[in-house]
Amino acid sequence: MRIHGDLNSGNCLKVVYAARLLGRDDTFVPVDLMKGEARTPAFLAMNDMGQVPVLELEDGRCIAQSNAILRYLARGTALLPDEPFLQAKVDELLFWEQYSHEPYIAVCRFETVYLGKPASALDPDKVKRGNNALDFMERRLAGRRFFIGEDITIADIALLAYTRLAHEGGFDLAPRAALTGWIKRCEDRLGLAPSA
Amino acid sequence: MRIHGDLNSGNCLKVVYAARLLGRDDTFVPVDLMKGEARTPAFLAMNDMGQVPVLELEDGRCIAQSNAILRYLARGTALLPDEPFLQAKVDELLFWEQYSHEPYIAVCRFETVYLGKPASALDPDKVKRGNNALDFMERRLAGRRFFIGEDITIADIALLAYTRLAHEGGFDLAPRAALTGWIKRCEDRLGLAPSA
Numbered sequence: 042m043r044i045h046g047d048l049n050s051g052n053c054l055k056v057v058y059a060a061r062l063l064g065r066d067d068t069f070v071p072v073d074l075m076k077g078e079a080r081t082p083a084f085l086a087m088n089d090m091g092q093v094p095v096l097e098l099e100d101g102r103c104i105a106q107s108n109a110i111l112r113y114l115a116r117g118t119a120l121l122p123d124e125p126f127l128q129a130k131v132d133e134l135l136f137w138e139q140y141s142h143e144p145y146i147a148v149c150r151f152e153t154v155y156l157g158k159p160a161s162a163l164d165p166d167k168v169k170r171g172n173n174a175l176d177f178m179e180r181r182l183a184g185r186r187f188f189i190g191e192d193i194t195i196a197d198i199a200l201l202a203y204t205r206l207a208h209e210g211g212f213d214l215a216p217r218a219a220l221t222g223w224i225k226r227c228e229d230r231l232g233l234a235p236s237a
Numbered sequence: 238m239r240i241h242g243d244l245n246s247g248n249c250l251k252v253v254y255a256a257r258l259l260g261r262d263d264t265f266v267p268v269d270l271m272k273g274e275a276r277t278p279a280f281l282a283m284n285d286m287g288q289v290p291v292l293e294l295e296d297g298r299c300i301a302q303s304n305a306i307l308r309y310l311a312r313g314t315a316l317l318p319d320e321p322f323l324q325a326k327v328d329e330l331l332f333w334e335q336y337s338h339e340p341y342i343a344v345c346r347f348e349t350v351y352l353g354k355p356a357s358a359l360d361p362d363k364v365k366r367g368n369n370a371l372d373f374m375e376r377r378l379a380g381r382r383f384f385i386g387e388d389i390t391i392a393d394i395a396l397l398a399y400t401r402l403a404h405e406g407g408f409d410l411a412p413r414a415a416l417t418g419w420i421k422r423c424e425d426r427l428g429l430a431p432s433a
Contacts, residue, residue, distance in 0.1 A: 089335060089376065102322060109328035116321060125312060126298060132305035137286060140335045181287065 042067045046094035047074045049155070049223040051147055051202035052107035054093040057203065058115050058198050058231050070097075075155070108135040111195040120195050129191055134196040142178075145171035147203045150210030160211030171212055175220060178204065193230045201227045202207060205236040238263045240284065243270045243289035247343055247353070247398035248303035249290040254394050254427050255310050271351070304331040307391040314384075316391050326385055330392040341367035343399045346406030356407030367408055371416060374400065378415040382422060389426045397423045401432040 044060065044067050046053030051093065059069050072078045072093050080091050088105040096104045096113065100184040104110050112135070117120035122128050145167045178200065187195045197229045205224045208214055214221055228235060238254065240263050242249030256263050256287050268274045268289050276287050284291045285363065286302040290371045292300045294310065300306050308331070311317035341363045348354040374396065399421050404410055410417055424431060 090337070090373065091330075098322070104322070104325045106329045106332040108332050109325050112328055113321060113325040125309060126300070127296070129300045129305050129309040132308055133300060133302045134285075136302040136304050136332070136335055139332055140339070143336070144340070155287060177286065225296070 042099060043070050043097040044068070044094055045070045045072050045097060047072050047079075050074065050093055051206065052092075052143075054202045055198050056094045056096065056108045056114070057159075058202065058215040059111050059120060059195060061200075061231065062120060062193070063114060064117060065114070067096075079237050092188055104178075106233050108195075108199055111199060113134070115195045119192065120198070122189065122194065124165070127189060130195055131196045134188055134211060135199050138199045142200065143203060145174055146210060146212065148171060148210075149212070150203065152172070153210050163211060167229070168211065171207070171210070173210060175207065175217060178223075179217040179220045182223045185223075187223065197223070197227055202229075205233075208236075239266050239293040240264070241280075241293060242267050243264045243268050243275075246270065247402065247417055248288075248339075250398045251303045251394050252290045252292065252306050252310070253361075254392060254398065255278060255307050255316060257427065258389070258394075259310060259314060261310070263292075288367060304335060304391075304395055307331070307395060309341060311391045315388065316394070316404055318385065318390065323385055327390055327392045328329070328386055331395050334395045337366070337373075338396065339371040339399060342403050342406060342408065345408070346399065346402055349406050364407065367403070367406070371400070371403065371408060371413060374419075375413040375416045378419045380391055380415075381419075383419065389423060393419075393423055397427075401429075404432075 044056050046056065046069065048054065048057070052120070057069065071082065074093065078084060080094050085091055087097065089105045090105050091107055092105060094107055094110060096110045099231050104113055112121065121131060149163050149167055149171055154162060201224065204220070205228065224236065242252065244250065253265065268280065270289065273333050274280060275289050281303055283293065286301050288301060290303055290306060292306045300309055301302045304420065309316065317327060341358055345359050345363055345367055348359060383389050384396070396418065400416070401424065422433065
C-alpha cells in the first residue's frame, strides 16, 4: 500500500509508527502541506477532505483520517484488541485525541514551530485546554504501562505522536512523571530516539 | 444498559438515535450539563473525561465518547458494515465529524441557542469552517441516499444530530439540496419530526 503524508504532521507519523510496528513495507509518498500539495486536484481525487494522511490500497481505493487508517491497519493484530469492551476503550481515546488533545497540543506546536510564534503569544485558552489534556493523560497513566493493557495499542500510537513533541509548543512535560515514563516506553517499543 | 446524557447535546442524541434504530430499551439517565452534573465526583468516577454521553454496561463498566459508543452498540448490526474497507469509510466520517464538523456546527448553535449570542456575533472563522463542513457533506451526498451504501449507518447518525439543527446556529441549509434530502431520509428512518 502507499501512505501519502507529510512527516512534519503527527497525524501522518501515527500511520508510519503503526506500519513500522506491524512490520509492513508500505511506500511513503511525501505530500508537502506548506506548499498546498493536499489541495491539488490530484490529491483531492484521493481524499476530498483535503487532509493527510491518506492510505492508498493496492487497488487504488483510499482511506483518510489518521485514526481510521490506524484502525484499518491494526484490525486483527495485537495493536487493536478484539474484545468489544477493550476495543471500545481504544476508540474512546482515539476520539478524545481528535477532539480534546490534537486541537490544542498540535496546534500550539504548529504555531510555535512553523509560524514562529513565541509560546507567550499563544491563545491562553488553547494552552489551558492543552494542559488539561496532558493532566488527563497523566491521571490515566498512573500505575499503567500503556493506556490499554500491558503492551502498546493504536490508542498509545495516536496519542504519542504529538504528545512527545508537546514541549516544542511550550508545554512542560517534566513534572508529569507517568506521562514521561509512558513516552519513554512507547519510544522504546517504536525504536525512536528520546524526544526530550 | 444505561445511557447517561443530556438531550440538549447532539452527541447524546446520536446514542439515543442508534439505540432506537436497534430496538434497544436502554434506560436514559438525565445529566444536566448546564448545572455542571458532568463534573461531579460520582460522574467522574464513571467517566474521567467529564463529558456526556456515557454508556454504562450491565456490569457497571462504562464507555465514553459518543462515536465510540455508536461503534460499540452497532458492531455486528446493519448500522456498521463488517467489510473492512466500508467500515474504514464509516470511521473516516466519524473522525471527521469530531474534528471538522462538531467544533463549528455544534459550537455555533450552542452559542446562539444557549448563550443567546446573535448569529452576527459568532466567530467568522468558526462560521467559515462550519460552512466548509456543510459544503463537504453536500458534495459527498450528491447522488447518494446515505453516506455509505443504500441504508443508514452510524456515519449518518453521527453527522445527523447536529446537522439537522445547524440552522439554529445561523447556517443556511436550504440551498444545499443533497444535504436537506439526506436529512429528510434520516429523519424518516428515525421517525423524527422534520427539523426545518
